[in-house]
Amino acid sequence: MTQATAQHAPSAGASLVIEHLRKEYVRGKAVLKDISLTVEGRSTTAIIGPSGTGKSTLLRCINRLIEPTAGRIMLGGVDLCALRGSDLRAMRRRIGMVFQEFNLVERLTGC
Numbered sequence: 001m002t003q004a005t006a007q008h009a010p011s012a013g014a015s016l017v018i019e020h021l022r023k024e025y026v027r028g029k030a031v032l033k034d035i036s037l038t039v040e041g042r043s044t045t046a047i048i049g050p051s052g053t054g055k056s057t058l059l060r061c062i063n064r065l066i067e068p069t070a071g072r073i074m075l076g077g078v079d080l081c082a083l084r085g086s087d088l089r090a091m092r093r094r095i096g097m098v099f100q101e102f103n104l105v106e107r108l109t110g111c
């Protein structure tokens with residue numbers, strides 16, 4: 001992490017602010033259209049909706065597993081979409097995510 005980013009690293013209680021987020025997997029076909037929301041620091045938020053409406057896509061944008069097509073995702077004033085290289089890796093280490101498909105090794109015996 002660079003000195004500049006380390007100085008501005010968000011605190012544990014930083015709010016997450018999403019502005020005008022758009023994600024297209026296929027050009028011109030938006031899964032997320034103009035999503036804006038704020039999640040206050042140290043709070044719990046549930047994102048609910050029918051299958052295929054983009055809940056996982058939103059979470060994958062937040063931890064930068066996928067790149068948003070447009071918009072901003074700010075954590076404590078840091079634009080997560082602008083992070084690259086070691087700064088991006090440092091930020092990812094601070095974001096926990098439990099995948100929908102766990103991808104854990106199956107039990108190999110009947111025990």
Ligand SMILES: Nc1ncnc2c1ncn2[C@@H]1O[C@H](COP(=O)(O)OP(=O)(O)OP(=O)(O)O)[C@@H](O)[C@H]1O
Nearest residue numbers: 025026031049050051052053054055056057058100
């Ligand atoms: N890698 C991908 N490439 C193309 N389309 C995708 C990709 N991942 C998801 N989609 C499409 O984006 C839309 C939103 O999918 P997403 O998985 O974000 O929905 P979800 O709300 O998490 O659904 P579920 O409740 O079933 O988990 C769906 O139409 C899905 O087919």
Ligand SMILES: [Mg+2]
Nearest residue numbers: 055056057100
């Ligand atoms: Mg999902």
